[in-house]
Amino acid sequence: xxxxxxxxxxxxxxxxxxxxxxxxxxxxxxxxxxxxxxxxxxxxxxxxxxxxxxxxxxxxxxxxxxxxxxxxxxxxxxxxxxxxxxxxxxxxxxxxxxxxxxxxxxxxxxxxxxxxxxxxxxxxxxxxxxxxxxxxxxxxxxxxxxxxxxxxxxxxxxxxxxxxxxxxxxxxxxxxxxxxxxxxxxxxxxxxxxxxxxxxxxxxxxxxxxxxxxxxxx
Amino acid sequence: xxxxxxxxxxxxxxxxxxxxxxxxxxxxxxxxxxxxxxxxxxxxxxxxxxxxxxxxxxxxxxxxxxxxxxxxxxxxxxxxxxxxxxxxxxxxxxxxxxxxxxxxxxxxxxxxxxxxxxxxxxxxxxxxxxxxxxxxxxxxxxx
Numbered sequence: 001x002x003x004x005x006x007x008x009x010x011x012x013x014x015x016x017x018x019x020x021x022x023x024x025x026x027x028x029x030x031x032x033x034x035x036x037x038x039x040x041x042x043x044x045x046x047x048x049x050x051x052x053x054x055x056x057x058x059x060x061x062x063x064x065x066x067x068x069x070x071x072x073x074x075x076x077x078x079x080x081x082x083x084x085x086x087x088x089x090x091x092x093x094x095x096x097x098x099x100x101x102x103x104x105x106x107x108x109x110x111x112x113x114x115x116x117x118x119x120x121x122x123x124x125x126x127x128x129x130x131x132x133x134x135x136x137x138x139x140x141x142x143x144x145x146x147x148x149x150x151x152x153x154x155x156x157x158x159x160x161x162x163x164x165x166x167x168x169x170x171x172x173x174x175x176x177x178x179x180x181x182x183x184x185x186x187x188x189x190x191x192x193x194x195x196x197x198x199x200x201x202x203x204x205x206x207x208x209x210x211x212x213x214x215x216x217x218x
Numbered sequence: 219x220x221x222x223x224x225x226x227x228x229x230x231x232x233x234x235x236x237x238x239x240x241x242x243x244x245x246x247x248x249x250x251x252x253x254x255x256x257x258x259x260x261x262x263x264x265x266x267x268x269x270x271x272x273x274x275x276x277x278x279x280x281x282x283x284x285x286x287x288x289x290x291x292x293x294x295x296x297x298x299x300x301x302x303x304x305x306x307x308x309x310x311x312x313x314x315x316x317x318x319x320x321x322x323x324x325x326x327x328x329x330x331x332x333x334x335x336x337x338x339x340x341x342x343x344x345x346x347x348x349x350x351x352x353x354x355x356x357x358x359x360x361x
C-alpha cells in the first residue's frame with residue numbers, strides 16, 4: 001500500500017516543520033548560554049574597573065566554554081542544512097551512515113523531552129544507498145516516535161545500522177512495557193517504507209521491542 | 219532590592235549555572251535545579267521570593283510544573299522563561315497564575331526587575347494573609 005499524494009506532501013511538511021522547530025529551540029538554547037557567558041564576561045570587566053583583579057584562569061575557562069557552545073551551534077546548523085537539502089531531491093545516492101547520524105542528532109531533543117535518550121551505534125564505514133534520503137529520515141523519526149510510545153520509563157532508544165548483501169538494516173529498539181505493542185501505529189511507516197522499496201519488521205524479544213527498517217543498498 | 223531568594227529551574231545545566239552566578243553577584247540567593255519534580259521538592263521545604271522556570275523541560279514541562287507549584291502554594295511568584303518564538307504559551311502560563319514570562323535569553327536587568335516585583339508581590343500577599351488571620355482571630359473573639 002502506498003501513501004496518497006496529498007497526504008504525502010502534508011506528512012513531509014509536518015516532518016520538516018517538526019525538525020525545524022526542534023532545531024530552532026536547540027539553537028536558542030545555545031545562544032542563551034552564549035548570551036549568559038557574554039554577560040558574565042561583562043560582569044567581570046565591570047568588577048575589574050572597580051579595582052578587582054581579573055582572574056585569568058577563570059577567563060580562560062569562560063572562553064573555552066564559549067568556543068564549545070559555538071562549536072555545538074555550528075554542528076547543529078550544519079546538520080540542519082544537510083537535512084534541509086535532502087528535501088530538495090527525490091532520489092540521490094548517499095551514505096546511509098552519515099544520514100542516520102544526522103537525523104539521530106536532529107531528533108535528540110525530541111527524545112530527551114520525552115524523558116529518554118538516544119544511543120547510536122554506527123559502523124565505521126560507508127553504506128551507499130540510492131533512495132529518497134528525506135523520506136528515509138522521516139521513517140527513522142517515525143520509528144523512534146512509535147518506540148517512544150511503548151518504552152519503559154527512562155529506557156534509552158538504541159539506533160543501529162548494519163548491511164548484509166544488498167540490504168541495509170536500521171534497527172530502532174528499546175525495552176518496552178509488556179503488552180505495549182505498536183499495533184496500528186506502524187501503518188504510515190509501512191507505507192513510506194514501501195515507497196522506498198524497503199520493509200518494516202517489528203519484533204518483540206525478551207522485553208525489547210525492535211523496529212527494523214530494511215532498504216536496498218547500491 | 220536585595221537579599222532575594224530565587225529558585226532557578228532549567229534542564230540546561232550550563233545555562234542555569236552561569237545565570238545563577240550572575241544573579242548571586244547581584245546579591246540574589248539562588249537554588250538551582252534541573253527538573254520540575256526537583257522544583258516541587260524544593261518549593262515544599264523552602265521560602266522563595268520568586269521561581270524562575272523554563273518552559274521546555276523533559277518529564278514535566280514548565281506549564282505542568284507551574285500548575286503543581288501553585289497547588290503547593292498559590293502565593294508563589296513564578297516567572298516563566300520561554301524559548302518559543304510565539305508568546306502563546308507565556309500568556310497561557312500567566313492565565314494559569316504565573317506572575318509573568320520572559321523570552322529566553324532574558325536580559326539580566328529585566329530579570330532582576332521581575333524578581334524585585336515578585337518579592338514586592340509576595341510581601342503584599344504575606345501582609346494580606348496576616349491581616350486576614352488577625353481579623354479572623356478578632357472576629358472569633360467577638361472584638
